Amino acid sequence: MAETNLQRVCNVSDLETNWGEVALIGDHQYAVFLVKDGSVFVTDHKDPASEALVMARGIVGEKDGKHTVTAPLYKEVYDLETGECLSDKDFTLPVYETSVEDGVVYMTATA
Numbered sequence: 001m002a003e004t005n006l007q008r009v010c011n012v013s014d015l016e017t018n019w020g021e022v023a024l025i026g027d028h029q030y031a032v033f034l035v036k037d038g039s040v041f042v043t044d045h046k047d048p049a050s051e052a053l054v055m056a057r058g059i060v061g062e063k064d065g066k067h068t069v070t071a072p073l074y075k076e077v078y079d080l081e082t083g084e085c086l087s088d089k090d091f092t093l094p095v096y097e098t099s100v101e102d103g104v105v106y107m108t109a110t111a
Helices: none
Strands: 004-011 019-025 028-034 040-044 059-063 066-070 077-079 095-101 104-110
Antiparallel strands (some): 019 028, 028 040, 059 066
């Protein structure tokens, strides 16, 4: 069975609404997004299509009521909650369970 562990990511005050930031935890880069309703999402920073470390530079938006990020290189649109690619079913963006406690963003990583 996979072990889960809670990782501190950043303070919510470090984030700008509808903008991505990069968090380096260990040797892995994550993209962190604060959306306009106050929800926080954490995904891989690596773009599944190009394999470039660029997802935090994507365009944050909404599609069909879902919070999304559009990859900056090839413009795939990903659901920030599920990682499903809404524009090309060949790709999935890894996403991580997040929580906010006392103004601090945490993510659950599976080892």
